[in-house]
Amino acid sequence: MSLSISITLNGRPHDIALDDPRVTLLDLLRERLDLTGTKKGCDHGQCGACTVLVDGRRINSCLSLAASLDGAEITTIEGLADGEALHPVQAAFIEHDALQCGYCTPGQIMSAVGLIAEGHAGDDPERVRELMSGNICRCGAYHGIVEAVLEAQKTIAQQDKRRAAA
Amino acid sequence: MNRFDFIRPASVAEAVAAASEPGSAYLAAGTNLLDLMKIGVARPGRLVDITRLPGLDRIEWDGDGGVRIGALVRNSDLAHDERFARTFPAVAEALLSGASAQLRNAATVGGNLLQHTRCAYFQDTASACNRRVPGSGCDAMQGENRLHAVLGWSDQCIATHPSDFCVPLAALDAVAEVEGPSGRRDVAVDALHLLPGDTPQARNALAPGELVVAVRIPADAAAFAGHSRYLKLRERTSYAFAVVSAAVALEMQGGAIANARIALGAVAAKPWRARAAEASLEGLRPTAEAFAAAADIALADARPSGDNAFKIELARRLVARALSLASQGTPEDMPALPASPFSTIPGATNVA
Ligand SMILES: Cc1cc2nc3c(=O)[nH]c(=O)nc-3n(C[C@H](O)[C@H](O)[C@H](O)COP(=O)(O)OP(=O)(O)OC[C@H]3O[C@@H](n4cnc5c(N)ncnc54)[C@H](O)[C@@H]3O)c2cc1C
Ligand code: SF4
Ligand code: FES
Ligand code: FES
Numbered sequence: 344m345s346l347s348i349s350i351t352l353n354g355r356p357h358d359i360a361l362d363d364p365r366v367t368l369l370d371l372l373r374e375r376l377d378l379t380g381t382k383k384g385c386d387h388g389q390c391g392a393c394t395v396l397v398d399g400r401r402i403n404s405c406l407s408l409a410a411s412l413d414g415a416e417i418t419t420i421e422g423l424a425d426g427e428a429l430h431p432v433q434a435a436f437i438e439h440d441a442l443q444c445g446y447c448t449p450g451q452i453m454s455a456v457g458l459i460a461e462g463h464a465g466d467d468p469e470r471v472r473e474l475m476s477g478n479i480c481r482c483g484a485y486h487g488i489v490e491a492v493l494e495a496q497k498t499i500a501q502q503d504k505r506r507a508a509a
Numbered sequence: 510m511n512r513f514d515f516i517r518p519a520s521v522a523e524a525v526a527a528a529s530e531p532g533s534a535y536l537a538a539g540t541n542l543l544d545l546m547k548i549g550v551a552r553p554g555r556l557v558d559i560t561r562l563p564g565l566d567r568i569e570w571d572g573d574g575g576v577r578i579g580a581l582v583r584n585s586d587l588a589h590d591e592r593f594a595r596t597f598p599a600v601a602e603a604l605l606s607g608a609s610a611q612l613r614n615a616a617t618v619g620g621n622l623l624q625h626t627r628c629a630y631f632q633d634t635a636s637a638c639n640r641r642v643p644g645s646g647c648d649a650m651q652g653e654n655r656l657h658a659v660l661g662w663s664d665q666c667i668a669t670h671p672s673d674f675c676v677p678l679a680a681l682d683a684v685a686e687v688e689g690p691s692g693r694r695d696v697a698v699d700a701l702h703l704l705p706g707d708t709p710q711a712r713n714a715l716a717p718g719e720l721v722v723a724v725r726i727p728a729d730a731a732a733f734a735g736h737s738r739y740l741k742l743r744e745r746t747s748y749a750f751a752v753v754s755a756a757v758a759l760e761m762q763g764g765a766i767a768n769a770r771i772a773l774g775a776v777a778a779k780p781w782r783a784r785a786a787e788a789s790l791e792g793l794r795p796t797a798e799a800f801a802a803a804a805d806i807a808l809a810d811a812r813p814s815g816d817n818a819f820k821i822e823l824a825r826r827l828v829a830r831a832l833s834l835a836s837q838g839t840p841e842d843m844p845a846l847p848a849s850p851f852s853t854i855p856g857a858t859n860v861a
Contacts, residue, residue, distance in 0.1 A: 346515055364515040364556070367543070387544050388612055400585075400614045406540045407615065410515050411558050454611065461610070463589070469845040476747035477609025 348413040352376070353422025361410055368404035368412060369393045372419060380420035380449045384479070391478030394450040394457070395419045401457025403477075420449035423456065431502070432456050435495035436488070443482035451478045455492045459499055466493060510546045514555040521562055521688055521722060528557045529690045529718030535559050537581065537620035540612050545625060549634050550641060559619075565722060568593060575728035577686075580619030580721045584674065585610065587618065597726055598839045599677040599737035599756050606741045606848030607673040609748050619721040622675060622685065622701065623713065626668040626778070627750055629653060639665045640709040654815030656752060659824070660808075661777035666709030667814035669775050670702050673848070676774035677739055677756035679782050681730035689719035698724070702779035709778075733758030733770065737839050740831040741774070741848040742823060751775035753824040754848070757831040759795070766790045766799075771807055771832075776824055783807035786828070795836035797829070804828035 346361045359371070369386075372378040372395070384392030386405045393405040396418040423430040432455045435441070442448045454475060464470040471492050472485070480488065518524040528535055532554035536542060545551035559565070565579040568590055576596070578587060587593055588604035607613065607621070630636040630648040637646035649657055649667055657667040678698045685696045696714050703711050715721070736759035743749040754774035760767045769790040773781040786807035793799045804825045811821045830850055 364513060365510045386547065388540055388608075391609065391611060394611055401611050402615045403540070403611045406538075406543050406612075408536065408539050408543060408556075408558075411536065411539070411560050413517075413561075457614070458610065461585075461589075467845055473747055473846055474610050477611045 346410050348410060350412055350414070351416040352378075353418060359409070364408070364410045366409045368395070368397075368407040368409050368417070371409040372404065378419055378421050381453075382446055382449055384447070384450075389479070390447070390450075391454055392447050392450040394453040394478065396453060396457060399457075399460060401454050418453075418456075420453055423452070430456070431498040432459070432491070432495040435491040435498065439487040439491040439494065440484070441487035441491040442480075442484050447478060447480045447482075447484075451475070451480065451488055454478045455488075455495060458492065459496045464492075464496070466496075468493065511549075511552045511554075513553055516555060516557045517561060518557060518559070519561075521565075521720065524557050524559055524562060525688055525690060525718050525720055527555070528720065530555065531717070533557055533718070535619075535720060537617040538583075538615040539620075540608075540616050541620060541624040545632070548632060550625075550632055559720065560617075571728070573728040574731050576726050578618050578724045578726075580617060580723055582618045583614060584608075584616040584618070584621055585613040588613070594843070596731045596734055597677070597681065597737075598734060598843075599739045599758055600674065600681070600726070602843065602847045603673040603677050603739040603741075603754075603756060605843065606739065606754075618674075618724055621672055622678075622698070622721060622724070623715075624670075624672055625712075627671045628657070628668040631668060640668060640705070640712070643708070643710045650815065652815075655817050656750075656775070656820075657814050657817055658777050659811040659813055659817060659820050660773070660781050661704040661779065662814045663705045663707065663709070665707055666705035666778070668705070668709070668778055670778050670780065671750050671775065672780070673739070673741060673751060673754060673774060675702070675780040676754055676772045677737075677758070678724065678726070679780035680756045680758055680770040680772035681726050681733070683724055683726045683730075685721050686723040686725060687715065687719050688722045689716055691716075693722075695725075699780070699782050704778050730758075732760045732768070735839055736761055736835045738831050738835040739848045740827055740834070740850050742827060742850065746846060746849065746851070753820055753827055755824070755827045755831040757828070757835045759790075759832070759835050761795070761836070764794060766793050766795060766836075769803070769832075771803070771828060773807065773824055773828070776811070776820065783828070785809075790832075795832075797833065800829045800832040800836075803832065 382392035384390035534553035594601035
């Protein structure tokens with residue numbers, strides 16, 4: 344049985360024929376489209392390493408069936424930077440040492456981008472911690488992660504203000 | 510994962526027809542179903558993808574203030590809908606205490622209601638489990654059962670229902686609208702999940718092919734908006750299922766309790782409505798004694814199913830605490846740690 348889906352991936356349209364309906368979005372990205380930035384930690388929704396944006400919202404790609412995503416717009420870690428210019432969340436993670444081994448980092452960054460877009464954390468570190476709890480870091484880089492999220496949120500707000508004024 | 514046919518129906522009628530075939534399962538966001546398929550616990554021969562069905566993703570208010578929530582509304586969208594959160598704050602708090610932000614963004618109203626138990630033996634195909642394989646036995650009885658049921662269990666199954674969302678829904682007399690091969694019917698959320706008895710595999714009141722299309726909360730439940738809480742004890746601060754939870758709602762009149770609602774979560778195979786405890790509070794002033802007495806009534810029938818006697822006392826204290834907090838008024842803003850009995854001054858850490 345062959346299924347086809349059309350998706351927009353990091354801004355570019357893709358028509359994909361699935362030979363097998365069992366493929367998750369995570370496996371589609373990593374195994375079939377060679378986008379290995381998105382990581383597989385648990386494959387069961389328990390760690391957040393596989394976080395991507397679907398239609399602008401952060402979700403776990405390991406628990407999402409590719410066949411159900413016809414028409415979706417997907418952003419992965421590979422689609423964040425603008426050429427050589429890092430996304431504010433990426434820059435803030437480096438600035439604040441928000442990683443050690445880096446395995447959870449793409450998921451943390453995509454989750455932070457989603458969190459900032461949702462706009463429910465304010466400048467409260469407790470809310471940031473709560474809303475980032477779906478991303479586990481085996482290295483325990485949480486302190487830097489919270490700082491990075493708060494700073495990136497400020498940077499993005501300033502950018503938005505400048506853009507609105509221009 | 511087993512192979513399956515993947516069906517994308519264009520209408521509710523087509524979906525119901527497709528799912529009425531034996532071996533079919535509805536696929537919503539898949540955050541529970543795919544998980545179970547990966548470990549071989551669910552093996553549907555055909556998946557009926559309902560995520561594209563038109564009209565099921567809306568939150569609609571009726572003239573007198575009741576709400577109808579489409580089965581495909583995402584958990585996070587419902588919790589953050591301003592009017593909904595203001596009108597039914599305990600439901601919003603329960604939703605935000607569940608899973609993670611990513612999972613709430615995906616998970617649907619219908620899928621949350623109909624999620625399967627998290628019993629570890631149910632999830633392990635090498636274990637005996639009456640719910641998964643009727644008549645095979647129940648390895649939880651002699652196994653790790655600290656988190657299993659203390660109410661409504663049987664000698665066939667001691668599993669709990671893990672949903673947070675269902676707990677305040679049961680307390681507020683919410684109703685599931687169901688569409689099936691023989692038409693449309695309403696099922697009270699309180700009657701949707703079945704206690705195990707001799708047939709734990711039955712799980713819920715839905716017949717094969719029946720689809721939950723919406724959940725309704727009646728207008729009179731809005732009377733509790735000013736005094737509602739959902740509290741959830743977890744083994745870590747966030748991103749964990751409940752050890753025990755409680756949804757409470759009070760209608761206060763002239764300093765006395767005119768009406769009370771209490772439901773418990775993670776204590777039974779269904780959200781556990783405590784009607785006698787509710788009745789005990791009517792007409793009383795909101796005092797610690799009244800709340801402790803109500804909590805005793807709520808847990809009067811509880812008995813351990815294994816190494817879990819502690820859950821009974823924990824649940825009792827949680828009900829009393831939730832009643833006390835609710836009587837002080839629903840918090841102005843959603844707490845930073847929704848449903849947590851710990852913390853939280855804005856900016857303060859919960860873990861020292
Ligand atoms: C790591 C992790 C932590 C979690 N923590 C929590 C938690 O703390 N609290 C909590 O409440 N939940 C928690 N969950 C569970 C989560 O809430 C559920 O997985 C989710 O709500 C299911 O919704 P879905 O749309 O993905 O359903 P699916 O996975 O698509 O479906 C679930 C089941 O419901 C059936 N179904 C779906 N929609 C309908 C419908 N409209 N009519 C009839 N049948 C239907 C499906 O056939 C399937 O059997 C957690 C999950 C994970 C993976
Ligand atoms: S408690 Fe219920 S779900 Fe768990 S192993 Fe026993 S029969 Fe299965
Ligand atoms: S790999 Fe998806 S949550 Fe862990
Ligand atoms: S940096 Fe190593 S797991 Fe997070």
